[in-house]
Amino acid sequence: MSIVSAVTSNGGTPTSGAVPSPASATVAIFGASGDLTARKLMPALFDLWNDGYLSDASPIVGVARREKSDESFRNEIYEAINGHVRSGAVTADQWAGFSRRLFYRQLDIASPDGYAGFREQLETLERQQGTGPNRVIYMATSPDLFLPAVEHLGFGGLIPGRDVPEWLRVVFEKPFGHDLASAQELSGNLRRLLREDQIYRIDHYLGKETVQNILLFRFGNSIFEPLLNRNQVDHVQITVAESQGLERGRGGYYDNSGAMRDVLQNHVLQLMCLIAMEPPAQFNARDLHDEKLKVLKALAPGNKGDISSWAISGQYSAGLVDGQAAVSYLSEERIPADSRTETYVAMKVLIDNWRWAGVPFYLRTGKRLPSRVSEIAIQFKQPPLNLFNTVECEGDVCELVGTRPNKLVFRIQPSESIKLSFSTKRPGMQYQVHPVTMDFNYKQAFSEALPEAYERLLLDVLRGDSTLFMRSDELEAAWQFVTPILEHWKSSDVGPEPYRAGSWGPRIADAMLINDGRAWRTPSM
Ligand code: BG6
Numbered sequence: 001m002s003i004v005s006a007v008t009s010n011g012g013t014p015t016s017g018a019v020p021s022p023a024s025a026t027v028a029i030f031g032a033s034g035d036l037t038a039r040k041l042m043p044a045l046f047d048l049w050n051d052g053y054l055s056d057a058s059p060i061v062g063v064a065r066r067e068k069s070d071e072s073f074r075n076e077i078y079e080a081i082n083g084h085v086r087s088g089a090v091t092a093d094q095w096a097g098f099s100r101r102l103f104y105r106q107l108d109i110a111s112p113d114g115y116a117g118f119r120e121q122l123e124t125l126e127r128q129q130g131t132g133p134n135r136v137i138y139m140a141t142s143p144d145l146f147l148p149a150v151e152h153l154g155f156g157g158l159i160p161g162r163d164v165p166e167w168l169r170v171v172f173e174k175p176f177g178h179d180l181a182s183a184q185e186l187s188g189n190l191r192r193l194l195r196e197d198q199i200y201r202i203d204h205y206l207g208k209e210t211v212q213n214i215l216l217f218r219f220g221n222s223i224f225e226p227l228l229n230r231n232q233v234d235h236v237q238i239t240v241a242e243s244q245g246l247e248r249g250r251g252g253y254y255d256n257s258g259a260m261r262d263v264l265q266n267h268v269l270q271l272m273c274l275i276a277m278e279p280p281a282q283f284n285a286r287d288l289h290d291e292k293l294k295v296l297k298a299l300a301p302g303n304k305g306d307i308s309s310w311a312i313s314g315q316y317s318a319g320l321v322d323g324q325a326a327v328s329y330l331s332e333e334r335i336p337a338d339s340r341t342e343t344y345v346a347m348k349v350l351i352d353n354w355r356w357a358g359v360p361f362y363l364r365t366g367k368r369l370p371s372r373v374s375e376i377a378i379q380f381k382q383p384p385l386n387l388f389n390t391v392e393c394e395g396d397v398c399e400l401v402g403t404r405p406n407k408l409v410f411r412i413q414p415s416e417s418i419k420l421s422f423s424t425k426r427p428g429m430q431y432q433v434h435p436v437t438m439d440f441n442y443k444q445a446f447s448e449a450l451p452e453a454y455e456r457l458l459l460d461v462l463r464g465d466s467t468l469f470m471r472s473d474e475l476e477a478a479w480q481f482v483t484p485i486l487e488h489w490k491s492s493d494v495g496p497e498p499y500r501a502g503s504w505g506p507r508i509a510d511a512m513l514i515n516d517g518r519a520w521r522t523p524s525m
Pocket of ligand 1: 262
């Protein structure tokens with residue numbers, strides 16, 4: 001059953017709703033030889049350009065340490081994006097148009113020496129292309145280069161002052177800090193060189209179409225919002241599950257990071273903020289950040305007991321995922337044999353405010369789980385009286401069941417959808433309960449493909465719209481909550497609980513919900 005057949009799409013900025021003229025600025029990507037540039041940034045820039053959102057005059061400059069000509073950089077990018085852009089293959093005409101704006105700059109990002117030359121190259125390019133001196137620098141580098149690179153941009157005269165019309169915006173990939181102290185230190189140091197409106201801290205989950213739709217669903221409709229509070233909601237489950245283990249070459253980064261820093265501290269907490277926040281006074285960056293911050297400040301442990309009773313870490317052992325043998329985390333490339341890094345986190349948290357007091361939010365993320373699925377499931381309270389029963393059988397086992405609790409499920413990926421489940425009467429001479437769903441499914445409702453998160457976010461940087469980025473105080477509030485948990489795990493005698501690759505995580509994570517009389521959902525695919 002389809003409850004929504006068409007929704008007006010908002011192709012422009014969240015505030016205007018209008019499609020703007022193509023953005024014109026130089027985009028320089030630091031760390032241009034990396035995987036992110038090839039897999040995400042370049043396909044996104046191509047699609048933006050192909051859809052007319054990026055001006056023909058905008059140069060895209062790949063910056064990295066290796067020596068390379070423009071030509072060989074272009075060839076590499078062609079290999080990387082062909083077959084990975086929205087339309088599939090890149091045609092000869094498209095490539096001729098797009099590759100004209102691709103340039104390469106060899107630069108040791110960590111050393112101040114080449115920055116003056118880099119600035120001259122940008123100025124020459126901008127003169128030739130007839131574009132203005134507005135620039136986006138995308139830091140797709142390792143985080144230890146964030147600060148030196150910005151310092152050198154400053155010394156190289158690449159950071160414009162407050163009173164000039166030209167602008168520079170710097171995008172920082174995660175991880176932004178390793179814990180609360182390092183995030184605060186990095187923010188403090190960057191603030192000496194850049195204003196907050198020049199800093200874009202990316203969390204690609206916020207660029208996902210389905211994630212943006214949470215806000216429109218909640219605040220663009222009047223029927224659901226009155227239900228989202230402690231009077232109606234029994235609990236909320238947020239899952240970001242992945243079936244993959246470590247991608248090639250990521251072992252070094254991941255082992256220093258773990259599931260808490262890699263996904264829970266950012267993607268999962270951001271999803272929680274969007275589903276739990278109050279309506280902003282206006283739909284603009286400041287008001288949205290303010291409301292998300294209030295949620296993070298109200299975050300509290302799910303139990304009064306020890307941290308291990310509400311925050312669980314796990315690490316995958318060998319198993320089968322999708323019928324394929326998967327090695328244990330400890331056997332992955334570049335992972336020390338005695339690593340205690342968690343590849344799974346489950347937490348029970350509360351949001352101590354008027355709306356949500358007493359409603360548990362169960363959060364979980366992990367690698368090598370049975371499937372790749374991200375969703376937010378809101379389970380409502382049972383009706384106060386159970387008037388209807390029915391017999392349900394699974395094989396030979398039958399039981400008398402009442403109505404099932406209503407659920408509202410936001411499927412972020414894959415099979416993007418929103419589903420509301422409720423009970424109906426099975427046709428017949430008796431009152432027999434039958435569970436059904438009303439769903440809105442993106443594929444059925446819209447013919448166009450969903451844009452990639454990076455497309456939307458890159459366009460927002462070009463437009464100067466930081467709504468879908470993280471403000472420093474939000475990020476610090478998130479670190480403030482997770483840092484004591486990370487410290488507890490580090491000092492604990494016991495490491496993460498093992499779970500079999502291809503299972504839904506360690507048993508103690510199940511027990512945490514069973515103790516509350518609840519169970520984790522098994523997301524249906
Ligand atoms: C990234 C993490 O931020 O998000 C990865 O570093 C993870 O480890 C990825 O695989 C998941 O993103 P998505 O968009 O594939 O759900």
